[in-house]
Amino acid sequence: MRFSPGLSTSLTGYYLKNALQRRKRFPFVLMLEPTHRCNLACAGCDRIRLYSKEHSADLSLDECLGAVLESGAPVVTVTGGEPLLYGHLKELLAGLIRLKKHIYLCTNGLLSASFVDEYAPHGRLTLNFHVDGLEGTHDRVSGKPGSFEAVMEGLRLAKKRGFRVWTNTSIYRWTDTAEMIDLFSLLKEERVDGILVSPAFGYESVSDDIFLRKEEVAEKFGQLRARLRGLPMTGTPLYFDFLEGKGQMECMPWGSPTRNPFGWKSPCYLITDTYYRSFSELMERTRWEAYGPGRDGRCRDCMVHSGFEPAAMGECFSDPRKMLRMFLWNLG
Numbered sequence: 001m002r003f004s005p006g007l008s009t010s011l012t013g014y015y016l017k018n019a020l021q022r023r024k025r026f027p028f029v030l031m032l033e034p035t036h037r038c039n040l041a042c043a044g045c046d047r048i049r050l051y052s053k054e055h056s057a058d059l060s061l062d063e064c065l066g067a068v069l070e071s072g073a074p075v076v077t078v079t080g081g082e083p084l085l086y087g088h089l090k091e092l093l094a095g096l097i098r099l100k101k102h103i104y105l106c107t108n109g110l111l112s113a114s115f116v117d118e119y120a121p122h123g124r125l126t127l128n129f130h131v132d133g134l135e136g137t138h139d140r141v142s143g144k145p146g147s148f149e150a151v152m153e154g155l156r157l158a159k160k161r162g163f164r165v166w167t168n169t170s171i172y173r174w175t176d177t178a179e180m181i182d183l184f185s186l187l188k189e190e191r192v193d194g195i196l197v198s199p200a201f202g203y204e205s206v207s208d209d210i211f212l213r214k215e216e217v218a219e220k221f222g223q224l225r226a227r228l229r230g231l232p233m234t235g236t237p238l239y240f241d242f243l244e245g246k247g248q249m250e251c252m253p254w255g256s257p258t259r260n261p262f263g264w265k266s267p268c269y270l271i272t273d274t275y276y277r278s279f280s281e282l283m284e285r286t287r288w289e290a291y292g293p294g295r296d297g298r299c300r301d302c303m304v305h306s307g308f309e310p311a312a313m314g315e316c317f318s319d320p321r322k323m324l325r326m327f328l329w330n331l332g
């Protein structure tokens with residue numbers, strides 16, 4: 001199965017509970033960034049730019065767990081920066097497991113060997129390795145020769161030690177789709193449990209002309225999708241339809257709120273108009289209706305999964321046919 005039975009049950013129960021309470025907006029995934037520090041400086045990443053400008057301190061363990069309790073989201077993506085640099089990572093993961101959260105721990109793989117030596121696998125924990133292409137491409141994007149070999153070694157070792165392993169790939173304007181198919185086939189040979197692919201995040205602060213326009217996303221993902229059969233892709237079929245330009249979807253930025261050392265980021269993972277001190281302030285004070293394609297020029301080309309996968313999930317829960325499609329897809 002692409003999503004474990006435990007995760008599918010948690011998400012369904014959580015959705016039904018919120019629907020019964022008639023809550024209009026609620027988060028599925030908390031994007032938790034305990035640190036902005038990183039041991040790479042990838043093209044296309046705005047956190048490293050933020051950190052070099054602001055030198056933010058890491059979140060404390062209490063702040064991290066407080067954010068998890070405040071949001072109530074059943075899934076927590078621990079990201080950054082490079083979260084393996086976070087000093088309280090072990091305590092944080094233990095706390096998340098105690099709170100019965102499903103955890104996606106993102107990493108660039110450079111430090112994962114020592115992590116998997118010191119930490120035991122858990123059914124609620126997935127390691128999510130960022131891989132942006134085969135060796136030449138990945139090393140160029142990450143700016144560090146040898147980083148592809150390091151991430152591949154990291155994920156092999158994690159699989160060997162019994163961890164559930166996903167990978168995450170960003171598609172840029174320069175991305176060659178044939179190379180991506182070769183990469184995903186290689187990852188399948190390495191027995192990774194899931195492959196996530198998404199248009200690279202078009203951060204405001206990254207001025208380089210490297211991000212895809214909407215029409216280019218449809219073209220690239222159309223080419224890709226035709227060749228993904230048999231690969232353990234984890235993007236939902238509704239989201240892939242959307243990427244291919246088949247149908248519209250409303251952005252739901254509240255579906256994946258971000259908590260980082262500056263506060264609760266408003267409105268979304270990509271745009272920072274302000275920070276709030278609490279999750280309730282974020283939900284109450286953000287003018288959600290002002291954001292999304294057609295409403296804010298910065299959203300024009302955005303098809304990022306953190307904004308639109310929650311929308312895909314919402315659609316599937318509200319339409320039995322879409323739910324059935326999702327169920328069959330999840331069976332693999």
Ligand code: SF4
Pocket residue numbers: 251252253267268269270271291292293298299302303304306307308
């Ligand atoms: S469409 Fe949504 S996720 Fe994308 S930039 Fe706009 S508000 Fe953020």
